[in-house]
Amino acid sequence: MNRLLGVFLIASAAFAQENPAAQAAHKWRKQHERAIVDEFIALLSIPNIATDRANIQRNADFIAKMLEKRGITPKLVSIPGANPVVFGEIRTPGATRTLVFYAHYDGQPLDPKEWATPPFSPVLRDKSLEKDGRVIPLPASQFDPESRIYARSAGDDKTNVMTLMAALDAIRAAGLKTKSNIKFAFEGEEEAGSINLGSILDANKQLFSGDMWFICDGPVHQTRQQLITFGARGITTVDVTLYGPRRELHSGHYGNWAPNPAMALAQLLASMKDESGHILVDHFYDGVEPLSDTEKRAVANAPDADRDLMRELWLGSTENAPRHLADLINVPSLNIRGMASSRTGAGASNVIPSTATASIDMRLVKGMDHAETARRLIAHIKSRGYFIVDHDPSPEERMSHPKVAKVVVEEGGYNAVRTSMDLPISQEIIRTVESARGKTVLLPTTGGSAPLDVIEKALGTRTIAIPTANHDDNQHTFNENLRIQNLWDGIELMAALLTM
């Protein structure tokens, strides 16, 4: 544990017991650790890639049963071709507002070969894999708070299906009551870009309506302090493929003559961003809305975890230095998420590759439009002399243009949103979270691109993101994990929010 962490954990512990529902959750959890983890592991054992329809259905059915077990009548709400949203509701007599708790049960695509243990066979390790954590048996009762559960979606985002269900159990065991109407909405294709969520909500406005949607997703602050984010980055993802010779060619016989698509891709990508991190696509930053004074203050007050993070991540420099991470999250980004051409390593051979591909995700901030941002990137590629197609180019297309790029904008882009921190309900949420979890980091924007925009547009509601997972949960990559203490903290947090 680093120095910063130590200070914050002590601060956090001192505050943790003010909220009665959080207190009840704390007590109840201590008596039911194994049962909670058993139920969580059963949920994590069901493969949940959004395209795997049969298993997605199994997940939805399992979560429906979790609700049913708690006396809530589940609904699987869908449209043709979509994965169902699992819905549940608690009507509270006399309540004057409705709070909706959102989480998603699908997970990022993966390559099982990269995982230390299979992604859908959850295991407990005594500490993180990076600290050489070993697989240990589940204890009968008390879990080491530093132990971690390894499985796809342990952190992102079956976590919050579990924290909400366990929080409900705890509240009821303590005889506490909800004050607001409560709804649950568990999505099954967030990692596929929530491409159907807007239509599902549109078709069921009444059912899903609420005064506030809590987006229970994402990691807490790197200092391990609780985090509330009042918005999220938008996203658009663009795949670019460039073409060399029809077939891979011997690089000795054709090198210098046949165009190399890997080099062309390098030149194209390098034209998009300078070495300090500034994006060179024309008009990329146009329309970005500046932060309000409250938001600027929140960013300035956020703990500076950069130095510790650099040590943790073995970094000798950062992009856009000297600006800090908490600040840079409010600036749009252009990221190469993957790049491939021919083979490297032991399988490499002396060829001119036939194609080269890069997948680029652009994270947007308020004021940018996802479709327009994708169009600006395409215009940039065009300005570099490329003939643009959205399909595998035909031989004729390849032969009749000096440079051809296949550019595919992935479905499921959305815009960034920000809810004002100054609203009365925002202030009430901050107080509630702090009463359960102590000193809290407030940020205008989470780095993750949750479908806040889609939800706000469909329902005219507001959204605030409440994360639970550890920051080093390897979400979106292999060996995803959840630190047990984060699971416990999340239950206390959700108990407080469910009773506000």
Place this chain on the structure above:
Amino acid sequence: MNRLLGVFLIASAAFAQENPAAQAAHKWRKQHERAIVDEFIALLSIPNIATDRANIQRNADFIAKMLEKRGITPKLVSIPGANPVVFGEIRTPGATRTLVFYAHYDGQPLDPKEWATPPFSPVLRDKSLEKDGRVIPLPASQFDPESRIYARSAGDDKTNVMTLMAALDAIRAAGLKTKSNIKFAFEGEEEAGSINLGSILDANKQLFSGDMWFICDGPVHQTRQQLITFGARGITTVDVTLYGPRRELHSGHYGNWAPNPAMALAQLLASMKDESGHILVDHFYDGVEPLSDTEKRAVANAPDADRDLMRELWLGSTENAPRHLADLINVPSLNIRGMASSRTGAGASNVIPSTATASIDMRLVKGMDHAETARRLIAHIKSRGYFIVDHDPSPEERMSHPKVAKVVVEEGGYNAVRTSMDLPISQEIIRTVESARGKTVLLPTTGGSAPLDVIEKALGTRTIAIPTANHDDNQHTFNENLRIQNLWDGIELMAALLTM
């Protein structure tokens, strides 16, 4: 068949019967097509990646038996840790010179998943896969000359073990005699950079000595005309890995702050070459020896296949245009042979990659030193602000430098060589080849980087490259193949050379 091809094939057919040994080979082959292909297929069925020692030994033993069957006592010549060179010898009474025929029996590394049929289960197709060729049974006697054998090393370079053995059979069946002493040297690690060949030859100078080494390797001209090349490009291969965060990070939460190694690699690679194809590494072109007048004339006389090749390869432009391929082979090149970072396609996820790798092969021409060229590339990387290591960098190395690059120069680099076309023996070889194969394309340099330099240095001999395979044989990549007519032509060609 394109227009150019048509013209050249007619020309070729008209010349083909002048050489008595070639005539004998033609006749003999027509009666033994199936037997030749059966023996070839048996040879191709033995996996032959240089690192697969057990199978390399099986190849060597099989080739030794092929020699033995022809009354030649084989020797497996090696040094500790090396793959054996299979040696054989025909002593000709009264001969005043020795001709050495070199081929290699190892093949390029591969990924079997990329192959239409398994690389070591040879099949015959009625035409090329690109023309939707289908697997057909082996005919009992007459093969369609346009049919092709698909297997690793069908074209590169078990081909010439087979053409030489079949040519020997044909000469003997016709009662023809060799005039020179003949030696065979079949190498087992050419595709691994011939890293031990120099030491093996050094330790066995007498055994391998000869007046001329024929490097029987590589493809014929793209017009299908016979090709003689009087030298070969040198090569050095350099693998570069750049580093981002220790683990892949969520690109929403860290994009703009954590350095992206894929973008850094794109920027680094783009700094090595401009968009017209000129290499920007300092001193890269220093010391290049210009072509002689004869060589320049040969290049100018070489048929221009560029336009047909562009059509065949679906190219809308070429690098270094308007210069031609035959010209550009005499210029050094820098080629990205493979590039990888994180994942693309269905497995892509929204991460900042942890590493990015490119493998670069540089093809050298006479006057350049392979080790010095690699040093110049490393100096270039250094000049871009990178701290260079030759191993996986430690966390401390990564944290104490803003930019770290692992740069590994592969073993087995060698320099380019060129034998003068004006030597009497060069002229005699040209006459012999033309008497067997008709109009012949002469080039100062083959694109392939055969170990001519290693052989010349170890033995003080001369080398000339005599290719056999079709130009579109997919050598070095998946679905490697040999067009049957090229096998037949090669047998006639080798018969002529064996009897000169």
